[in-house]
Amino acid sequence: MIQLYNVSKKFGANMALRDIDLKIGKGEFVYVTGPSGAGKTTLLRLIFGSEKPDSGDMLINAINLKRIGRSKLDHLRRRIGFVFQDFKLLPTKTVFENVSIALEVMGQRAKVIRKRTHQALRMVGLSEKEMSYPLSLSGGEQQRVAIARAIVKSPMILLADEPTGNLDPELTREIVTLFLKIHERGTTVILATHSRALLEAVPCRTIQLKQGRVIEDRCY
Amino acid sequence: MLLRSIPYFLHRALKNINSNRFVYLLGLGTTAACLLIMGAFLLLFVNVHTWFQGWGHTLSLNVYLEDGISHYQKDKVYASIQAMPGAKTMRFISKEEALTDLKRALGDQSKFLDHLAHNPLPASYEVIFEGDGGPDLTPERITEKLEKADGVEEVQCSAEWRNKVEGVLSVAQFIGLTIGGLLCLCIVFIATNTIKLTLYARRDEIEILKLVGATDRFVKLPFLIEGAIQGLLGGLLSVGLLFGGYLFLSSKKIEVLGLAPLEFVFIPAAYVVALVLIGLGMSAIGSLAAVGRFFDI
Numbered sequence: 232m233i234q235l236y237n238v239s240k241k242f243g244a245n246m247a248l249r250d251i252d253l254k255i256g257k258g259e260f261v262y263v264t265g266p267s268g269a270g271k272t273t274l275l276r277l278i279f280g281s282e283k284p285d286s287g288d289m290l291i292n293a294i295n296l297k298r299i300g301r302s303k304l305d306h307l308r309r310r311i312g313f314v315f316q317d318f319k320l321l322p323t324k325t326v327f328e329n330v331s332i333a334l335e336v337m338g339q340r341a342k343v344i345r346k347r348t349h350q351a352l353r354m355v356g357l358s359e360k361e362m363s364y365p366l367s368l369s370g371g372e373q374q375r376v377a378i379a380r381a382i383v384k385s386p387m388i389l390l391a392d393e394p395t396g397n398l399d400p401e402l403t404r405e406i407v408t409l410f411l412k413i414h415e416r417g418t419t420v421i422l423a424t425h426s427r428a429l430l431e432a433v434p435c436r437t438i439q440l441k442q443g444r445v446i447e448d449r450c451y
Numbered sequence: 452m453l454l455r456s457i458p459y460f461l462h463r464a465l466k467n468i469n470s471n472r473f474v475y476l477l478g479l480g481t482t483a484a485c486l487l488i489m490g491a492f493l494l495l496f497v498n499v500h501t502w503f504q505g506w507g508h509t510l511s512l513n514v515y516l517e518d519g520i521s522h523y524q525k526d527k528v529y530a531s532i533q534a535m536p537g538a539k540t541m542r543f544i545s546k547e548e549a550l551t552d553l554k555r556a557l558g559d560q561s562k563f564l565d566h567l568a569h570n571p572l573p574a575s576y577e578v579i580f581e582g583d584g585g586p587d588l589t590p591e592r593i594t595e596k597l598e599k600a601d602g603v604e605e606v607q608c609s610a611e612w613r614n615k616v617e618g619v620l621s622v623a624q625f626i627g628l629t630i631g632g633l634l635c636l637c638i639v640f641i642a643t644n645t646i647k648l649t650l651y652a653r654r655d656e657i658e659i660l661k662l663v664g665a666t667d668r669f670v671k672l673p674f675l676i677e678g679a680i681q682g683l684l685g686g687l688l689s690v691g692l693l694f695g696g697y698l699f700l701s702s703k704k705i706e707v708l709g710l711a712p713l714e715f716v717f718i719p720a721a722y723v724v725a726l727v728l729i730g731l732g733m734s735a736i737g738s739l740a741a742v743g744r745f746f747d748i
Contacts, residue, residue, distance in 0.1 A: 309664035
């Protein structure tokens with residue numbers, strides 16, 4: 232599903248990723264770990280298509296991201312959910328509107344949008360808060376809104392950048408359980424984290440990065 | 452899908468307008484002001500043209516009489532004018548009346564006339580010829596014939612004025628077109644900046660839309676619709692204001708050069724539509740220019 236061949240990416244003089252060779256199969260649950268600046272976020276952004284590799288090739292479902300056009304990229308993004316580290320929620324829109332936006336861009340009918348948004352909010356346990364605004368929610372709740380927005384379109388791949396970064400251990404467990412539930416539906420889940428606690432709580436395939444290189448790729 | 456999405460895009464555009472109403476109203480007001488200036492020019496041209504065309508069918512003359520003209524000579528001049536085919540309206544303006552008219556026309560600046568030792572203005576006949584009087588009713592012939600009569604000092608013909616006004620009108624038309632073109636550019640510029648401001652205000656939303664897979668068209672269309680609505684409303688508002696101005700002017704009695712009061716007409720329907728379409732089109736172009744260079748996320 233996701234294939235990287237000798238992928239390198241640099242920002243100015245800083246080499247963010249070097250000669251990455253990686254394959255992630257359909258339905259896998261993968262951690263990308265490593266210290267800050269190791270290249271975890273860059274790897275996720277490459278898979279998401281918001282960055283292009285400087286060298287090497289990247290395929291997602293046999294689509295080469297290096298040569299993908301703007302329109303195809305937009306359509307590919309509809310099949311990838313991304314949970315951002317800073318949530319990227321719109322403070323002027325309600326929880327419902329923040330989630331449903333992912334379906335609106337796909338041109339879904341209002342009835343379908345309503346139904347699927349309610350389902351996603353129920354799944355993350357926020358049905359009661361659909362009319363609330365993000366700033367009135369706790370950090371954990373905002374994170375769950377971001378997850379609901381990522382899963383509402385039933386993506387084939389779910390990317391999450393430090394999804395438990397600012398959460399206490401109890402909330403971390405809740406969020407991981409949520410990701411496992413999503414994974415059980417057949418979605419490929421890739422979590423970027425440097426949380427040891429998370430890796431130990433739910434051991435899965437772990438790709439460890441250091442200074443832009445893969446130093447370990449281990450399955451548990 | 453696009454057709455199905457139009458109500459959705461329209462709804463989003465209207466919601467966006469509501470959330471940025473101050474900037475939007477400012478843009479709308481300025482667009483309407485530009486279109487109003489254009490409309491005012493059109494109204495002026497249409498009226499001058501209509502008035503001028505009407506004037507074209509009539510020929511007016513001022514037959515100035517020599518000072519100290521005898522009653523006999525005056526009556527003779529009168530009779531020779533009356534004998535001309537098509538001579539309809541004739542009014543005698545005495546030297547005193549001419550001075551009073553001039554004082555009225557000069558208003559506050561007429562005081563210097565009080566110091567005149569004697570009235571230098573001549574008495575005159577005001578004559579209007581109507582209809583097609585045949586080959587004898589050419590301005591040149593009439594002038595030539597009347598100037599030969601005893602007691603006539605000078606004959607001034609409206610045809611001379613008409614030629615002068617025609618020249619002024621062509622220059623004014625050129626200036627009007629140039630100003631019109633500049634105003635069109637202004638409307639484009641206003642729309643570009645209004646939409647740029649809204650783009651800036653909603654950059655976070657746009658970023659998120661792109662991140663969840665919105666196509667460029669999906670993001671851009673509401674902004675284009677916003678621009679078009681601004682132009683459309685600006686056009687309608689300017690037409691409304693123009694009509695108000697027209698009603699105000701037509702309620703007044705305006706006389707020029709001592710001719711019959713000017714009858715005001717409103718701009719034809721085609722011009723009204725054109726004015727609204729210019730607003731809509733220019734604003735749409737302006738919005739297109741604003742969203743053309745879009746965020747590459």
